[in-house]
Amino acid sequence: MSTTMLGDRPEDLTLVDALVQLSFTVHAALAAAAAEQDLSVTQLRLLGILRDRQPLMLDLARVLGLEKSSVSGLVDRAAKRGLVERVDATHDGRAVHVRITAEGRRVGRRAQRRVNAEVEQLAAGLGEQDRAELRRLAAEVVAPA
Amino acid sequence: MSTTMLGDRPEDLTLVDALVQLSFTVHAALAAAAAEQDLSVTQLRLLGILRDRQPLMLDLARVLGLEKSSVSGLVDRAAKRGLVERVDATHDGRAVHVRITAEGRRVGRRAQRRVNAEVEQLAAGLGEQDRAELRRLAAEVVAPA
DNA sequence: TATTGTTATACTCTATAACTATA
């Protein structure tokens, strides 16, 4: 059992080590792609979520796994850049929907294209069959059947 | 092509989506395991690296992919907790080695055990063959042959 | 002059606790 989390030769890696290192690698590619649009990974996730939803602040907190106060700051900074906007809920005077702006969609689209390119690049060495296998196994771990 | 980064059904996921979501899932498990020892993922990586090395600050910056000033702060905070210590290099008056302490090893070991358990748990639903496949493919992406 | 490291400064991200407004 190795578990050094860095620097091991591939043939020494346990499944856990391999998954942890894969996570670091993908996360780094993601962060790099986001950074090209001056986005953090969290901001990129935010834009991704808002593509097809206008959730309340508490919904966002739940989906992102953050405290509501953290989401307030997150949305503040995104709104200051014109990427999202707050919309008062009609049915509840306390509630606020968060909506992506046209600019937010543009930035999100550009970032997503770069993410695709970067992460695709990581799997570039795999054959068609291996790619399909990896896709199946990763999906299975993320959402067990 | 989906690329929502959240909420898709597994059978809709592209390879890129599956890898991104897998990365989030593993990262969350990692962060949770580290948090049990009051460690960030970065601090955990630091302890992992120092298990079998006493690198200079610049070495750490390179391995962690951070600026040297960021590493100064990282090592400051770890040293304040007694997890690591700075050791003047004998051959170069400017250089400083970073060394893990006995306490740092204890904390790192505990965290590593939790990481193993948490990440192992993620793959719990896979059969032996799938586990071996996933291990091989993840290692291949991380370190292309 | 170049290199190693620290310090000063600033910003993002995150949390906890206290607060406001509405239900």
Add this chain to the structure above:
DNA sequence: TATAGTTATAGAGTATAACAATA
């Protein structure tokens, strides 16, 4: 009272730029 959200505050993590000490 309970809920949705914001604000105040604090700390980690990160970067850039300026600095100190050594090579």
